[in-house]
Amino acid sequence: MNKLQRRKNPNNTNEKKSLKSCEKNENFEEKESLKSFTNQNLLLSLLILFRIINALCTKTYFNPDEYWQSVEVGHYMIYAPRIFQAIFAAIGDLYTYRLARKLFNDPTANWTLFCSIISWFNFFCSIRTLSNSIETVLTIIALYYWPWPTFSNLISWNDRIKMLRVSLSLAAVCCILRPTNAIIWGFLGIHLLWKTKEHLTSIILNTLFITILSILAMTLTDYTFYGEIVFVPMKFLYVNVVQSISLFYGSHPWHWYLSQGIPFITTTLMPFVLKGIYDLINNRHLAHQQSIKTLIWLMAFVIFCYSLLSHKEFRFIYPLLPIMIICAGYCLQDISLKYQKKIRFVVIFLVLTNVPVAYYTNFVHQRGVVDVLNYLRNEAELGKVREIGFLMPCHSTPYYSNLHFNISMFYLSCDPPLNRDQVNYVDEADQFYANPHEFLIKNFHSISSSSEKSIDSKLRKWPNYLVIFEALLNDLTPFLKDSNYKEFSDNVSFDDSLFDPPDNGDLFDSSNDDSSFGIFIPFNNDETT
Known part of the structure; x- marks a missing residue:
């Protein structure tokens, strides 16, 4: 009877095999997901240890705002602020790695992490109690959760809207800390609306809700400290842009970020950043090329906007460094595939040119x-x-x-x-x-x-x-x-x-x-x- 049933219903056996195969795939995916989670937790722990050592080794002075717009104001309210910032810096390293992994693959992500750790400017600036340092960390996390249009076929809209809420919440904190960060999210927001017209209403409503909530939270916090209602971003723009008080601290030519700013913060990574950008723009076989090109155009737009302001500083473009590092990581991965014997010389070159600069700026300069x-x-x-x-x-x-x-x-x-x-x-x-x-x-x-x-x-x-x-x-x-x-x-x-x-x-x-x-x-x- 069983044999007859099997002959009459041959699909039963196939269905059972299919179910077993699905179960195996699900178990494999769960194991891989758990393995990835464990590996990233271990990686984060190692990065935190590295950045804490980085913080403890830093003996120099970079910018007055490192003290006078942070710890001098509330030094009695928090203990070990630089250690606290070191943990954030490690999270920034991790999410730079994760964004590269999301856009490319594991090897590119590994090279990106190498560039992030070897970068002398990261070693110099990431652990300092500057608003730009925490802005950089929150920006790269928000970019990771941003609902990039090229992922629309891989991630459901419900999941993407959740990601948008996380990203916008982090972006709101960035804009509260540094109002100029709104340039980044204004650009990405317009791009998202243009590419995702079918969900226009949902995007606008979520953006308005998070914006209003953030403004209320910011106003309440400022009222607690100032004792009166103060809208700080408006005051920031009025003092620095309308009254041009920032010019009191120096003015620079329009090309300063191109001729000095970017070369300074990237140094010997710069050739790999530029080559990476060129290859990414011209490589049409990348799965997420449009998202990557959007990041590149974002960098260009932010630098253009910042160049319109006369007062310029290296730390202002620090939030763009993780994107540059991802481009450099892509370039190094390409070199490792095409020129396997030469990649070791590239690694040695980057170590020998970044480590001494990191040592000098963290141990000697302005100590x-x-x-x-x-x-x-x-x-x-x-x-x-x-x-x-x-x-x-x-x-x-x-x-x-x-x-x-x-x-x-x-x-x-x-x-x-x-x-x-x-x-x-x-x-x-x-x-x-x-x-x-x-x-x-x-x-x-x-x-x-x-x-x-x-x-x-x-x-x-x-x-x-x-x-x-x-x-x-x-x-x-x-x-x-x-x-x-x-x-x-x-x-x-x-x-x-x-x-x-x-x-x-x-x-x-x-x-x-x-x-x-x-x-x-x-x-x-x-x-x-």
Whole structure:
């Protein structure tokens, strides 16, 4: 009877085989998915370890905003902020790898990860407490979850709309941190609407919902801290674009990002970035070429928009570096396939050109301004410090975020000319460097009677510790010779930089003990030219 049934219904056997095959495929996919999940967790753990070591090894100063727009404002609210940022940096490395894997394959993703780790600028900047650093991490994660049109046949619309919500939420945080990040999402949003017209209403409604929710959350947070309703992005645009206050901190030619910015942050990766971009644009056999070309056009559009602004900085284009690294990773994968014997020389070349730069920028360049605060903190622990004066432009060094003592300190103000005539405005730091002697006579008590209490409260009292740059040592030594300030003679070195502007250079410190008024402390630097 069974034989007859099998003969009558031959499809039964095929169906059973098909079911078994599907079960095997499902089990295989589950195992592969679990294996991939485990591998990526292990990879993330290793990346976190690497970036924490990176953070602990960083001893230098990059940009005032690293301190003065983050940890100086809330240094009492969070512990170990750089370690915290190192974890975010590791997540950024992982998602750069994951985006490359999503767009290409495992080998390209591996080369991308290599480029991300070997990049000297990543090593230098990713672990710093800059808004640009966290912006870069959140941007690459958001790009990974972005519902790229070329994946429409592989992922259902329900899943893609979920991805869109995740991506837009991260993008909203980016725009709150850095309003200029909206340029990225404006470009991608218009492209998505153009390519996905059948879901136009759904995209717009989700975008509006997340935008409104983000604005409410941002406004509530700002109200909590400011005590009044402030719309920060509008204030940001008004001050920096309408009032052009950013020009107070320097202006650059239109081509600066092309001629200096991109070459600086990519250095020896740049040839591979350019070759990768060229190959990606011309390779029509790539499954997701349109998505990749969109990323390339995105880079071009952002650089074009940023080039319209006169004030430019390397860190402003940092969010584009992961995309450049993916292009370099694709190029290296292509080289490894076509020139297997030569790829090792490429790897050696990249290591030898990036590691020394990473070492110099993280251990040597502009280190003195950080070391001086570490020294003063140690002095404060011994109870020697009462007041500290920094005769240097504001934000030249970290401040309470490194000192961690409630000690009176001052620096030469360099406030931007808000509601003032920018042409004729001269800040306190510029006044001092124009004529140090005259400035000190006008703004400080008589140095011979500095230990006495003065009736004139407008004049500054000479501090217990005085910190200056080496460039002013020859000018100020005659002025201070009749005081109790003396040159420090301990074996303490505060090296700064080979490439400082004229008003900087090495640091000198003068301090005084309880009985006298100070000791000049030289910050030696044998390398200064």
